[in-house]
Amino acid sequence: MKNIFLSVALFFSITLVSQTTVDQFYSAKLGAKREITVKLPANYDKNPERVYPMVLVLDSEYLFGIFDGNLTYGKYWDDMPDVVLVGIGQNKNNERYDDSEFDENTGLPKGKGAAFFEFIGTELLPHLEKKYRLSPFKVIAGLDTTAGFINAFLYKEIPLFNAYISMSPELAAGMEQRVAQRLSVLKTPIFYYQATADGDLKKFQKQIKKLDENIKAIKKDSTSTLNYKFDDFKGIAHYGIAPNAAPSALYQIFSVYQPISSIEYQEKIVVLKEGYVDYLNKKYEMIDKALGVKMKMRLSDMKAIEAAIKKNEAWYEYEQLAQISGQQYEKSMLYDYHMGMYWEKRNDLKKAMKFYQNAFIKEEIGDLTKDMMMNKAEDLKALMPKKDKLKGGKGKDKKTEDLLEETPAETPTDVPTDAPAEEPKKEEKKSE
Numbered sequence: 001m002k003n004i005f006l007s008v009a010l011f012f013s014i015t016l017v018s019q020t021t022v023d024q025f026y027s028a029k030l031g032a033k034r035e036i037t038v039k040l041p042a043n044y045d046k047n048p049e050r051v052y053p054m055v056l057v058l059d060s061e062y063l064f065g066i067f068d069g070n071l072t073y074g075k076y077w078d079d080m081p082d083v084v085l086v087g088i089g090q091n092k093n094n095e096r097y098d099d100s101e102f103d104e105n106t107g108l109p110k111g112k113g114a115a116f117f118e119f120i121g122t123e124l125l126p127h128l129e130k131k132y133r134l135s136p137f138k139v140i141a142g143l144d145t146t147a148g149f150i151n152a153f154l155y156k157e158i159p160l161f162n163a164y165i166s167m168s169p170e171l172a173a174g175m176e177q178r179v180a181q182r183l184s185v186l187k188t189p190i191f192y193y194q195a196t197a198d199g200d201l202k203k204f205q206k207q208i209k210k211l212d213e214n215i216k217a218i219k220k221d222s223t224s225t226l227n228y229k230f231d232d233f234k235g236i237a238h239y240g241i242a243p244n245a246a247p248s249a250l251y252q253i254f255s256v257y258q259p260i261s262s263i264e265y266q267e268k269i270v271v272l273k274e275g276y277v278d279y280l281n282k283k284y285e286m287i288d289k290a291l292g293v294k295m296k297m298r299l300s301d302m303k304a305i306e307a308a309i310k311k312n313e314a315w316y317e318y319e320q321l322a323q324i325s326g327q328q329y330e331k332s333m334l335y336d337y338h339m340g341m342y343w344e345k346r347n348d349l350k351k352a353m354k355f356y357q358n359a360f361i362k363e364e365i366g367d368l369t370k371d372m373m374m375n376k377a378e379d380l381k382a383l384m385p386k387k388d389k390l391k392g393g394k395g396k397d398k399k400t401e402d403l404l405e406e407t408p409a410e411t412p413t414d415v416p417t418d419a420p421a422e423e424p425k426k427e428e429k430k431s432e
Helices: 002-017 060-076 095-099 112-131 145-155 175-185 202-219 238-253 262-269 276-291 299-312 317-328 334-345 349-359 370-383 398-406 426-431
Strands: 020-027 032-039 052-057 084-088 134-143 163-167 190-199 226-237 387-389 395-397
Touching (some): 032 060, 163 238, 175 226, 202 226, 262 276, 262 299, 299 317
Parallel strands (some): 052 134, 134 163
Antiparallel strands (some): 032 084, 387 395
């Protein structure tokens, strides 16, 4: 038995390790091979129709592990989606400096920097898109020299990446103005993050803070599609920036993906007068639109909307919520519960009881149990008018029977519509 458990453990460890591969990718643009590390989500093979955002990190030798750990942590708490994480090795022969070569006059990549730029855009990305199931949403990250380099991708008419993580960037000449100006005219939504620290290199800090000022100036334009964040860490040296910046940047970029928090519930949902289910639909439409991630609505998010419906007594929205639960949790009792609540609050106890009874044969979900559904059905049954058997075999409720006995016979509503009219009393006329 011990050997069996050891074999199973070894199998799973091999399976997990096999999700990370290291390839020697030959680049015609560079005329050399580069080490490319790729880590796939653990469930990648089990979801053949699903596509994933990509996070590409330069300086893979020391940034890959930082991003891998933060993405794994965020996924554990469902704050971040599954992603395909890719790293480019650049420190074997200090390639990172040649890869980031810029023209001092134009501020554009030149020489080996131009070749590296073309390698990523025309060789590596097409290769990754062909080999793996990637969504359109792509992130790129770098540190100091490579952080400055990633800005070059913003200069393309349609940027190759949707999100940029620039940690203590070494900016080329004029880049503090050029990057801000480029961000101000882009029509597609862009996430842009940069960070420095009080212990950062002084020559970096001045340019970084100037770029921050310029970007914040364009953010005043309400039509801007830019999602921008800047961190200035305290008590941290240059090489301590990356471990602090990576989680901050990732949580900024994937904030739209995160479950409804207590803050979001209090500040954005429960304060609405109506439209709670609409809010939920729009949240998941945004996840799809922004990240290219199609996903089932979380049960916790549906419970948050349910809480808002109860608090504001918007009972009619239970029916709208039921349409979602019926589609996405069709085997569970969630649909019948929501419809039961809808009819119960409309005071149609008979229909409500029927849905609670139907729920009893469905799968339990969350805090909804078979006992709970049966108890709700029984409680409603006790509130319904009792039926008594009357003569003729047809049952009428007791209140109706008492009303008939107390009503005078001459009441027009008590006379059958097909009864003959009463004949005049002729004998009394004769006596007169």
